[in-house]
Amino acid sequence: MATQGKLEVLILGSGGREHSLLKACLRSPRVAKVRVAPGNGGMALEAECLEIDAANPVAVLDLVRRTGSNFVIVGPEVPLAAGVVDALEAAGIPAYGPLAAGARLEASKAFSKDFMVRHKVPTAASETFRQLEPALAYVRQQPVPIVIKASGLAAGKGVVIATTHAEAEAALRDMMQAKVFGASGDEVVIEEFMQGEEASIMLMVCGEEYLMLPPSQDHKRVGDGDTGLNTGGMGAYAPTTVVTPEVERRLRAEIIVPTLRGLKADGMDYRGTLYVGIMVTATGPRVVEYNVRFGDPECQVLMPSLETDPVQIMEDIALGRFRSASVKLRPGATIIIVLAAGGYPGEIRKGDEITLPATLPAGVDIVHSGTKRRADGQVVTAGGRVLGVVAHGATLREAAQRAYSVVPLVKFEGCHYRRDIGYRQLRRDGVL
Ligand SMILES: Nc1ncnc2c1ncn2[C@@H]1O[C@H](COP(=O)(O)OP(=O)(O)O)[C@@H](O)[C@H]1O
Numbered sequence: 001m002a003t004q005g006k007l008e009v010l011i012l013g014s015g016g017r018e019h020s021l022l023k024a025c026l027r028s029p030r031v032a033k034v035r036v037a038p039g040n041g042g043m044a045l046e047a048e049c050l051e052i053d054a055a056n057p058v059a060v061l062d063l064v065r066r067t068g069s070n071f072v073i074v075g076p077e078v079p080l081a082a083g084v085v086d087a088l089e090a091a092g093i094p095a096y097g098p099l100a101a102g103a104r105l106e107a108s109k110a111f112s113k114d115f116m117v118r119h120k121v122p123t124a125a126s127e128t129f130r131q132l133e134p135a136l137a138y139v140r141q142q143p144v145p146i147v148i149k150a151s152g153l154a155a156g157k158g159v160v161i162a163t164t165h166a167e168a169e170a171a172l173r174d175m176m177q178a179k180v181f182g183a184s185g186d187e188v189v190i191e192e193f194m195q196g197e198e199a200s201i202m203l204m205v206c207g208e209e210y211l212m213l214p215p216s217q218d219h220k221r222v223g224d225g226d227t228g229l230n231t232g233g234m235g236a237y238a239p240t241t242v243v244t245p246e247v248e249r250r251l252r253a254e255i256i257v258p259t260l261r262g263l264k265a266d267g268m269d270y271r272g273t274l275y276v277g278i279m280v281t282a283t284g285p286r287v288v289e290y291n292v293r294f295g296d297p298e299c300q301v302l303m304p305s306l307e308t309d310p311v312q313i314m315e316d317i318a319l320g321r322f323r324s325a326s327v328k329l330r331p332g333a334t335i336i337i338v339l340a341a342g343g344y345p346g347e348i349r350k351g352d353e354i355t356l357p358a359t360l361p362a363g364v365d366i367v368h369s370g371t372k373r374r375a376d377g378q379v380v381t382a383g384g385r386v387l388g389v390v391a392h393g394a395t396l397r398e399a400a401q402r403a404y405s406v407v408p409l410v411k412f413e414g415c416h417y418r419r420d421i422g423y424r425q426l427r428r429d430g431v432l
């Protein structure tokens with residue numbers, strides 16, 4: 001079997017998540033060679049980047065054959081939902097990530113709500129609609145705030161938390177009539193607003209066997225103190241103690257075990273990352289949503305928190321032989337501060353030259369997201385979230401101090417970032 005020797009890995013994707021997966025591959029004794037498609041400016045400095053439509057299963061299979069790759073790691077959800085892993089599996093090429101059937105947990109919120117109801121996984125009460133009029137009639141009878149969600153993939157923009165009935169009705173018209181998210185708004189989920197604090201639970205799943213990575217927290221709003229517009233995520237840290245030992249016990253018993261049993265019962269041999277977004281409410285943890293890949297920027301703080309080689313774990317999962325008992329986590333805390341382009345999350349500047357520090361202090365790393373390597377070798381901005389400063393420390397405070405000491409050394413026109421990443425945990429730790 002090809003994987004008995006060393007791995008020639010192909011990573012699909014182009015964000016910070018994929019750059020941190022690339023770094024894990026470069027550190028891994030299992031890996032002989034790693035390529036990325038399509039990659040970004042930072043990845044181009046460390047590995048061969050290949051232009052490809054990563055969401056096209058035929059193109060991916062062709063690239064795998066051309067490059068002689070024998071293991072594929074899929075970063076984002078779109079190729080998973082498009083059946084890239086199905087195509088690779090049919091061709092006998094091991095890949096990390098679920099099949100398209102499993103990826104529906106993210107690609108259809110209507111499907112995932114139905115799954116949770118059938119398998120008694122605690123989540124917000126909801127109704128799904130395909131017609132505007134009944135949706136409007138329903139929403140008028142519900143209390144506010146209320147949550148309106150386009151069912152299909154919407155790159156993190158398809159959810160509206162309406163604080164008035166007028167807002168809720170406008171959101172329904174935008175999604176179902178004006179089709180602002182295209183076919184992703186053909187079905188709309190209307191759900192109860194859950195009060196509480198959120199956490200990101202990243203599971204590496206092999207059927208009913210799973211590894212729970214340290215619970216993390218993302219920071220979606222662009223401004224300090226969770227103000228301003230929503231973004232793809234301005235920073236993250238792990239672990240978070242909003243998941244107390246008691247919350248963790250209930251999370252495993254009431255959410256994770258029923259979810260993995262449900263997948264099996266429904267005939268899905270789920271292998272890959274399962275991201276469970278939870279709300280820690282007064283009555284216990286409840287699911288906000290499932291994602292079928294690592295979160296970005298959560299992945300960037302979780303890869304360094306593994307003592308065990310993450311690539312070995314992914315390979316074992318792809319081959320269906322993973323056992324979680326052997327996995328070792330690194331003690332301490334990890335943080336990422338995202339540096340964004342001028343204008344983000346609105347219209348952004350692109351093409352600005354980036355100056356990076358020549359050396360980094362111990363425990364600090366830089367992960368690229370929206371960057372590009374120009375023909376002359378200069379790295380320039382090319383996306384909203386440009387790069388992230390990742391730091392590890394014995395405590396979150398130490399990690400944050402390390403990260404924020406490096407942030408001002410990264411320079412590009414229009415750069416902005418949050419100064420309060422991890423504030424909830426720092427308060428809980430009594431150091432803020
Ligand atoms: N039922 C809910 N109650 C409270 N907040 C919610 C609820 N559903 C979603 N949210 C908020 O909206 C955000 C986005 O919703 P989510 O379901 O994660 O969709 P997506 O990530 O696909 O945009 C969540 O991270 C959470 O902050």
Ligand SMILES: [Mg+2]
Nearest residue numbers: 156277288289
């Ligand atoms: Mg989400």
